[in-house]
Amino acid sequence: MKAIVMERVGGPAVMEYVDRPNPEPAAGQVLVQVHAAGVNFMDIGVRQGSLWQEMPLPKTLGVEGAGQVLSVGAGVTDITPGQRVAWVYAPGSYAQQVVVPAAALVPLPDEIDYRTAAAVMMQGLTASHFATDFYPVQPGDIALVHAAAGGVGLLLTQIIKLRGGRVIGRVSSANKVAFAKEAGAEQVIVDTEGAFAAEAIRLSGGEGVHVVYDGSGPKTFQGSLDALRVCGTFCWYGPVLGSPGAIEIMSLPKSIKIGYATFNHHVRTPELLRARTKQLFDWITAGQLSLKIGGEYALADAARAHTDLESRKTSGKLLLLP
Numbered sequence: 177m178k179a180i181v182m183e184r185v186g187g188p189a190v191m192e193y194v195d196r197p198n199p200e201p202a203a204g205q206v207l208v209q210v211h212a213a214g215v216n217f218m219d220i221g222v223r224q225g226s227l228w229q230e231m232p233l234p235k236t237l238g239v240e241g242a243g244q245v246l247s248v249g250a251g252v253t254d255i256t257p258g259q260r261v262a263w264v265y266a267p268g269s270y271a272q273q274v275v276v277p278a279a280a281l282v283p284l285p286d287e288i289d290y291r292t293a294a295a296v297m298m299q300g301l302t303a304s305h306f307a308t309d310f311y312p313v314q315p316g317d318i319a320l321v322h323a324a325a326g327g328v329g330l331l332l333t334q335i336i337k338l339r340g341g342r343v344i345g346r347v348s349s350a351n352k353v354a355f356a357k358e359a360g361a362e363q364v365i366v367d368t369e370g371a372f373a374a375e376a377i378r379l380s381g382g383e384g385v386h387v388v389y390d391g392s393g394p395k396t397f398q399g400s401l402d403a404l405r406v407c408g409t410f411c412w413y414g415p416v417l418g419s420p421g422a423i424e425i426m427s428l429p430k431s432i433k434i435g436y437a438t439f440n441h442h443v444r445t446p447e448l449l450r451a452r453t454k455q456l457f458d459w460i461t462a463g464q465l466s467l468k469i470g471g472e473y474a475l476a477d478a479a480r481a482h483t484d485l486e487s488r489k490t491s492g493k494l495l496l497l498p
């Protein structure tokens with residue numbers, strides 16, 4: 177089979193399109209034919225060597241996808257060959273075949289196609305965690321959503337709206353404004369320099385926002401703090417784009433709550449994973465949540481997908497179609 181393998185950490189050039197032996201499922205594992213694999217910023221972190229350092233080289237990139245079960249290992253009873261499934265947080269998904277622990281698989285309903293499934297797993301679970309568990313958005317709440325035309329941002333905006341909240345988006349270029357508005361953002365600020373806070377406060381009626389969702393790196397951190405109202409919540413989630421550094425707790429203003437949200441805490445058991453994913457699939461089937469696929473690439477072009485995601489020119493979800 178073909179796969180995208182890295183022998184060393186570095187830029188997109190370390191991603192090689194190579195032949196690999198077809199994998200075999202061990203006990204508790206399932207072998208899947210990959211129909212669509214999601215491209216995520218965390219893959220860039222793995223490639224650059226800031227994430228999953230404990231996994232030895234060479235590594236096959238990719239953690240998310242959807243496809244059809246080819247065979248199952250010993251002891252797997254609830255997944256059968258031929259079944260359509262999706263997964264997230266299972267390494268090796270930039271490949272034509274991958275083995276995934278059975279407990280990490282979600283069976284797909286007939287209404288959900290492979291592209292939709294691969295597009296919604298990581299970013300949809302992330303967005304739903306942020307808007308429901310980390311900060312349960314209440315009707316009337318005003319949220320500031322960074323990278324509002326990105327994969328997470330478009331889904332987060334829609335879920336906040338579903339919960340009755342209002343969204344002020346922040347994007348890096350004017351051509352992304354329409355995408356954020358289409359997802360439900362009422363106002364969209366264009367900024368790359370961290371100068372959005374005054375505008376966000378003005379648009380929130382002078383008091384600041386109830387919650388800020390910021391995965392955009394160190395440049396936006398101070399502005400996000402400034403944009404919060406008294407007792408607001410700061411949901412920080414961007415390990416790959418960079419940490420703001422050490423925070424002196426007594427420097428934190430306005431009795432705010434601040435935390436680093438991670439999607440997998442929200443789906444830490446197979447039951448939670450299936451229940452949370454079902455909610456996303458139900459919203460999609462009911463027409464309440466829509467996916468924007470911002471780019472589809474052949475597996476051989478995975479390095480170009482990384483370059484495009486890092487360029488800040490894309491919007492929505494990028495997929496590889498092995």
Ligand SMILES: NC(=O)c1ccc[n+]([C@@H]2O[C@H](COP(=O)([O-])OP(=O)(O)OC[C@H]3O[C@@H](n4cnc5c(N)ncnc54)[C@H](OP(=O)(O)O)[C@@H]3O)[C@@H](O)[C@H]2O)c1
Binds near residue numbers: 327346352391487
């Ligand atoms: N904690 C978690 O559980 C979790 C889960 C998923 C993702 N994440 C994090 O969420 C962020 C987005 O990841 P994603 O894979 O889901 O992709 P994504 O939401 O599609 O994000 C892409 C967006 O990031 C912004 N961006 C790209 N390069 C940037 C740069 N150099 N500096 C600042 N902003 C940049 C761009 O928005 P603008 O150009 O409009 O600003 C782009 O639209 C990453 O930091 C990732 O680590 C965290």
